[in-house]
Amino acid sequence: MVSKKYIAATLVVSLLVFTFPAVAGTVSGKIQVSGTKLKTEGAKPDKDVIVYLEKDGDAKYPDPPAKHALIDQKSLVFIPHVLPIQKGTAVDFLNSDTTEHNVFCVDDCCKIVEDINAKKPKFLDLGNFPGGEKAAFTFGEAGTGVILCKLHPEMAAYIVVLDTPFFTIASLDGSSQSATYTLKNIPAGDYVVKVWNKRCEAPGQSLTVTKDGETKADIEIQKKVRKKRSRR
Ligand SMILES: [Cu+2]
Numbered sequence: 001m002v003s004k005k006y007i008a009a010t011l012v013v014s015l016l017v018f019t020f021p022a023v024a025g026t027v028s029g030k031i032q033v034s035g036t037k038l039k040t041e042g043a044k045p046d047k048d049v050i051v052y053l054e055k056d057g058d059a060k061y062p063d064p065p066a067k068h069a070l071i072d073q074k075s076l077v078f079i080p081h082v083l084p085i086q087k088g089t090a091v092d093f094l095n096s097d098t099t100e101h102n103v104f105c106v107d108d109c110c111k112i113v114e115d116i117n118a119k120k121p122k123f124l125d126l127g128n129f130p131g132g133e134k135a136a137f138t139f140g141e142a143g144t145g146v147i148l149c150k151l152h153p154e155m156a157a158y159i160v161v162l163d164t165p166f167f168t169i170a171s172l173d174g175s176s177q178s179a180t181y182t183l184k185n186i187p188a189g190d191y192v193v194k195v196w197n198k199r200c201e202a203p204g205q206s207l208t209v210t211k212d213g214e215t216k217a218d219i220e221i222q223k224k225v226r227k228k229r230s231r232r
Contacts, residue, residue: 024185025209027053027193029218031170033177036223038199040174046198047174048082049221050160051181052167056190056206061164064088068136071147071157073101078147078157084196086165087142093126094134102128102150103135109143109161116140144196160196193217199224 031049038046055061064086072079074096085091095101103126115121126135128151139145139161149155166186170179188211192204200221207215 023188023211025188025211025213025215026182026184027186027191027207027209027215027217028180028182029216031172031179031181031195031219031221033172033200034220034222036200037177038172038197040172043077044081044156046200047172048080048158048197049170049172049179049181049200050082050084050162050167050196051170051183051193051219052084052162052164052196053183053186053191053193053209054164054204056192061086061166064165068092070094071159072096073103073149073155076152076155078149078155080157082158082160082169082198084160084162084167084169085139086167087161087163088138088140089161090136090138091159092134092136095129095131098131100128100130100151101155102126103137103147104150105145105147105159107143107145109139109141109159110137110145110147111141113138113140158198166191188213193219195219195221197221201225 040047069083069085069089069091071083071091072094093103105124110124111121124137142161142163145159147157147159166183168181168183170181172179186209188209190208192206194204195202201224202219202221205217207217209215
């Protein structure tokens with residue numbers, strides 16, 4: 001006969017397993033630049049590589065974080081230069097200088113959320129604002145947005161809006177032209193690992209994340225192939 005204690009213990013274990021499933025793994029690897037050299041110094045370097053996992057199929061992602069991301073404007077530089085966010089995340093734009101700044105963007109991912117399906121949508125434009133002030137903008141469409149300042153044409157930042165919350169940003173070392181990355185707490189499942197860089201690209205790689213497992217994926221990035229624009 002099965003004891004009551006055994007049944008109780010089994011119930012507790014089952015409850016724990018279903019309530020707190022240990023179903024998250026890690027994906028890591030090396031990123032290597034191949035056939036070109038990227039600039040890793042200065043205010044507008046090419047060193048940032050975003051590594052992200054997209055789910056195979058149309059499974060749902062968790063909701064975007066309620067916490068705002070931040071882009072600072074300091075000494076006439078947008079900091080950080082490259083910011084990955086999940087679609088639906090709000091970004092605070094802060095002016096830490098004593099001079100006025102402006103923030104605008106004309107790329108698709110910078111459409112005002114209410115206007116996304118409008119024929120003539122409005123885009124992110126925070127106008128001019130003085131030092132010490134900040135303004136928020138929510139990014140409702142995936143894509144890359146070049147953030148600019150009308151008052152300082154030399155200023156630029158890149159917002160990379162992703163559908164997925166599973167991303168990280170790695171910083172290339174100038175001399176080795178390589179970096180390592182780690183994505184933690186990834187729910188078990190099938191994914192495609194992709195990268196974003198200003199000047200380089202790589203084909204997506206399919207991989208499987210297992211419960212508590214470590215999946216390795218090394219990535220070689222090469223200069224982007226420019227698509228020919230059709231003349232109309
Ligand atoms: Cu400015």
